[in-house]
Amino acid sequence: MIFNIGYLLLITALLLSIFGIVTGYLGGQRRNPRLIQSSYNGILAVAGLLILSAIILWYGLLTDKFQVVYIWNHSERSLPVGYKFAAIWGGQQGSLLFWCLVLSVYSVAAVLSIRSRHAAILPYAYATLHASSLFFLVLLVFAANPFRMVGFVPEDGQGLNPLLQNYWMVIHPVMLYFGYVGMAIPFSFAVGALISKQLDSSWVRTIRRWTLIPWMFLSAGIIMGSQWAYMELGWGGYWAWDPVENASFLPWLTATAFLHSVIIQEQRGILKVWNMILIWSTYFLVILGTFTTRSGVLESVHSFARSDVGPYFLGYLIIVVFGFLYLLYTRMPLLRGENQIDGVVSRESAFLANNWLFAGITFATLWGTFFPMFSEILTGDRISVAAPWFNKVVGPLFLALLLLMGVGPLLGWRFTSPEALRRQFTWPTLLALVAAAAMFFVTTNIYPIIGMAICLFVLITILQEYTRGILARRRHNNESIPVAMGQLIRRNGRRYGGYIVHLGIVLIGVAVLGNEFFQQTTNVTLAKGESVEIAGYSLVYTGLESEREGNHVRIGARMVVFDADTGRELSSVLPQRNIYDKNPDMPTSEVGIRMTPLEDVYVVINGWDNSGNSATFTIYINPLTVWMWVGGIVIVLGVLMAIWPNPSQRAAFNREASYVPVAAGD
Amino acid sequence: MAELTEQRSLPQADVAAELPADGVATVPATRAVRVWQAVFVVVPLLFIALLALRLYQTNTSEQRAAGVAPDFTFTTFDGEMIALSELRGQGVVLNFWASWCDPCRDEAVLLEQTWQAEKEKGIVFLGLDYLDQEPQAKAYLDEYRVSYPNGPDLQSKAARDYGIKGVPETFFIDGEGKIAYMVIGPIMSPQQMEQGLSKIRP
Numbered sequence: 001m002i003f004n005i006g007y008l009l010l011i012t013a014l015l016l017s018i019f020g021i022v023t024g025y026l027g028g029q030r031r032n033p034r035l036i037q038s039s040y041n042g043i044l045a046v047a048g049l050l051i052l053s054a055i056i057l058w059y060g061l062l063t064d065k066f067q068v069v070y071i072w073n074h075s076e077r078s079l080p081v082g083y084k085f086a087a088i089w090g091g092q093q094g095s096l097l098f099w100c101l102v103l104s105v106y107s108v109a110a111v112l113s114i115r116s117r118h119a120a121i122l123p124y125a126y127a128t129l130h131a132s133s134l135f136f137l138v139l140l141v142f143a144a145n146p147f148r149m150v151g152f153v154p155e156d157g158q159g160l161n162p163l164l165q166n167y168w169m170v171i172h173p174v175m176l177y178f179g180y181v182g183m184a185i186p187f188s189f190a191v192g193a194l195i196s197k198q199l200d201s202s203w204v205r206t207i208r209r210w211t212l213i214p215w216m217f218l219s220a221g222i223i224m225g226s227q228w229a230y231m232e233l234g235w236g237g238y239w240a241w242d243p244v245e246n247a248s249f250l251p252w253l254t255a256t257a258f259l260h261s262v263i264i265q266e267q268r269g270i271l272k273v274w275n276m277i278l279i280w281s282t283y284f285l286v287i288l289g290t291f292t293t294r295s296g297v298l299e300s301v302h303s304f305a306r307s308d309v310g311p312y313f314l315g316y317l318i319i320v321v322f323g324f325l326y327l328l329y330t331r332m333p334l335l336r337g338e339n340q341i342d343g344v345v346s347r348e349s350a351f352l353a354n355n356w357l358f359a360g361i362t363f364a365t366l367w368g369t370f371f372p373m374f375s376e377i378l379t380g381d382r383i384s385v386a387a388p389w390f391n392k393v394v395g396p397l398f399l400a401l402l403l404l405m406g407v408g409p410l411l412g413w414r415f416t417s418p419e420a421l422r423r424q425f426t427w428p429t430l431l432a433l434v435a436a437a438a439m440f441f442v443t444t445n446i447y448p449i450i451g452m453a454i455c456l457f458v459l460i461t462i463l464q465e466y467t468r469g470i471l472a473r474r475r476h477n478n479e480s481i482p483v484a485m486g487q488l489i490r491r492n493g494r495r496y497g498g499y500i501v502h503l504g505i506v507l508i509g510v511a512v513l514g515n516e517f518f519q520q521t522t523n524v525t526l527a528k529g530e531s532v533e534i535a536g537y538s539l540v541y542t543g544l545e546s547e548r549e550g551n552h553v554r555i556g557a558r559m560v561v562f563d564a565d566t567g568r569e570l571s572s573v574l575p576q577r578n579i580y581d582k583n584p585d586m587p588t589s590e591v592g593i594r595m596t597p598l599e600d601v602y603v604v605i606n607g608w609d610n611s612g613n614s615a616t617f618t619i620y621i622n623p624l625t626v627w628m629w630v631g632g633i634v635i636v637l638g639v640l641m642a643i644w645p646n647p648s649q650r651a652a653f654n655r656e657a658s659y660v661p662v663a664a665g666d
Numbered sequence: 667m668a669e670l671t672e673q674r675s676l677p678q679a680d681v682a683a684e685l686p687a688d689g690v691a692t693v694p695a696t697r698a699v700r701v702w703q704a705v706f707v708v709v710p711l712l713f714i715a716l717l718a719l720r721l722y723q724t725n726t727s728e729q730r731a732a733g734v735a736p737d738f739t740f741t742t743f744d745g746e747m748i749a750l751s752e753l754r755g756q757g758v759v760l761n762f763w764a765s766w767c768d769p770c771r772d773e774a775v776l777l778e779q780t781w782q783a784e785k786e787k788g789i790v791f792l793g794l795d796y797l798d799q800e801p802q803a804k805a806y807l808d809e810y811r812v813s814y815p816n817g818p819d820l821q822s823k824a825a826r827d828y829g830i831k832g833v834p835e836t837f838f839i840d841g842e843g844k845i846a847y848m849v850i851g852p853i854m855s856p857q858q859m860e861q862g863l864s865k866i867r868p
Contacts, residue, residue: 291717311721321710325707329703370713370716374716377720379821380823380826
């Protein structure tokens with residue numbers, strides 16, 4: 001009974017969003033405040049309905065109501081409570097409901113905070129937000145009903161996919177959803193700006209915060225996915241250029257380009273068409289990504305239960321393409337740049353190069369992801385495009401981007417004088433060359449040499465900027481160093497927070513270089529008590545340990561790690577296999593890992609025999625990999641610094657906002 | 667941020683922006699712009715069309731996973747056209763083979779013998795030649811005196827629809843078009859053959 005109510009709530013939300021589209025659009029056309037208010041209320045109402053629906057599904061999950069097909073397929077009695085809760089995003093229908101829920105909550109937050117500005121754009125933004133919700137509600141109501149029931153109550157559920165039963169599975173999809181879904185907000189405002197022809201740059205400034213927030217979640221989600229791959233899948237790496245990984249990466253690329261390019265639009269009024277294309281691409285890639293992970297068109301390690309949602313997605317993609325391009329083309333004359341790019345050695349041209357590099361990487365990733373599929377359709381031959389191709393094509397582009405990340409912020413607007421160039425770049429360049437020379441002692445491979453040199457270059461530019469900023473504040477205000485730094489960040493959060501984000505990227509770059517070029521590995525079968533030596537470590541296999549948990553058995557092979565030169569015991573690692581009762585042919589593994597700032601000792605257990613008298617392992621030594629996870633945290637901190645509300649900024653904003661006439665929307 | 671230029675324009679009142687009225691006439695889109703505009707429309711649409719095609723294809727493999735034998739049509743080496751759907755009501759033994767495939771030779775005699783014995787009893791044998799060339803294929807068929815219908819699987823379409831991982835693979839399809847039994851590798855004995863046949867006898 002209650003689940004039928006859940007379905008009814010979805011239908012009601014669907015009807016309300018149609019209503020919201022109509023009132024929003026008409027309200028904007030006719031400048032009718034009551035229609036606009038109605039559309040705004042619709043956003044709140046839809047959110048309320050979706051929250052209730054989600055609560056109903058959670059109720060069913062937590063109380064084992066297996067007559068609901070979704071719950072039957074994705075849960076079981078002995079599943080720990082945390083995973084029962086997380087099972088809402090463990091399968092097709094539930095995750096679509098979750099998508100819709102997150103979208104509605106984001107919409108509420110955004111419209112509440114942007115309420116009093118951009119009155120001309122708001123009605124159309126409301127309508128577009130409703131349209132996004134409408135698409136997913138159509139899916140839920142017609143193709144993927146999470147509340148579908150059977151006429152009897154099954155004894156027990158079929159269990160959650162074992163691969164999904166770990167800490168990461170609770171957190172990584174949530175981060176990704178918050179990232180993906182949030183991109184609908186800036187997109188809706190872009191559409192609103194186009195429809196209302198309010199194409200000056202003030203909407204861009206407002207929407208930047210609402211792009212940074214999902215960007216932060218998307219970055220965190222991608223890093224967590226990498227961490228999951230590293231810790232769980234046990235192949236020594238963290239990124240396989242798997243189609244579904246790429247699906248999350250593509251919108252990240254265009255969103256990052258957008259975030260940077262709008263700075264130029266704010267300051268100089270150019271690159272307006274670029275920015276429209278970038279935000280449109282981001283939304284298109286979000287929908288495309290959601291489609292590819294669910295429709296089965298691409299094979300990947302992520303496999304969702306397929307259902308009939310594919311054609312709906314394709315229809316929506318066509319609407320997004322045609323609709324947006326129509327709006328863009330008819331408004332092109334209004335998007336002409338207000339200025340020119342004056343010189344090559346300028347911040348504007350650096351950001352333009354940034355756009356082109358990101359576009360190149362996006363295109364290459366799209367190509368590599370979809371080319372096998374297209375080639376198979378057209379020629380019948382199945383090709384596979386795997387990591388080596390991506391690394392070869394995209395690697396140099398990323399190196400160039402890293403370099404630009406260090407150079408760009410230090411160039412001047414419109415033009416940089418030779419004295420300024422000297423002042424900004426002497427130290428970073430010198431130290432980078434020293435680093436490159438030092439690297440020659442470690443390797444003769446040109447890639448990591450250049451890569452590390454560039455990383456150091458960027459690091460020095462960031463340190464330089466902070467040092468100069470702090471020194472300047474001390475000179476003017478006589479502040480102590482910590483206070484100076486705090487004030488720098490508070491007053492210029494966007495700039496100095498941005499530098500911290502760049503620092504995080506550099507750390508990730510360092511980790512990638514370490515893992516990619518300096519990894520060592522070996523495969524070995526050891527008898528109990530036998531040892532193996534690799535990279536200055538000596539690892540001894542001491543025996544099997546097994547434990548029973550709620551719904552699985554954990555079998556681990558203990559390895560003690562010694563320093564090979566001194567014989568000192570460093571630690572022990574326990575690579576494990578988890579064998580699940582409901583899915584015995586899908587064991588999962590836990591990697592045994594010892595992390596230090598310099599390198600990871602990473603052990604995977606492949607098999608054992610004779611009740612543990614011998615076991616087979618793959619051992620990796622992964623240099624510098626821990627910095628990837630540190631870099632992820634640094635990125636999040638940097639974004640928080642950048643979006644933190646700032647008293648002086650708010651005052652400036654409010655001054656502008658007070659020019660908006662009271663009549664519309666309030 | 668001392669060096670930033672102040673470019674903030676105050677938000678307009680409710681009136682939508684008009685086209686620039688500063689005396690500069692609206693310049694019609696240049697040729698380059700029009701090319702870019704066309705590219706941005708055509709490329710995504712092509713992309714979506716290919717996705718749609720691919721979606722349709724994965725549906726056939728879903729069918730197979732559900733036990734339904736995907737339909738196919740092929741032309742035999744003798745020029746005759748045969749469609750699986752026309753053979754409803756009969757049991758069909760569908761064998762994927764190739765002239766370069768050694769294990770296929772292990773079952774070739776058995777297949778032909780069984781065909782001779784079963785063809786009056788409502789069982790049809792079909793052979794689809796995988797990734798092969800006509801002269802070699804015909805030579806193979808002559809060598810084993812194969813008399814049941816054989817033809818090339820053009821573009822390996824049927825192979826993909828049936829999800830074969832190699833040759834030989836044999837599918838036993840019943841009168842309702844469902845895959846009742848499947849053998850990966852050569853059929854080694856008349857008993858194994860009978861196991862499949864018993865499931866599809868009309």
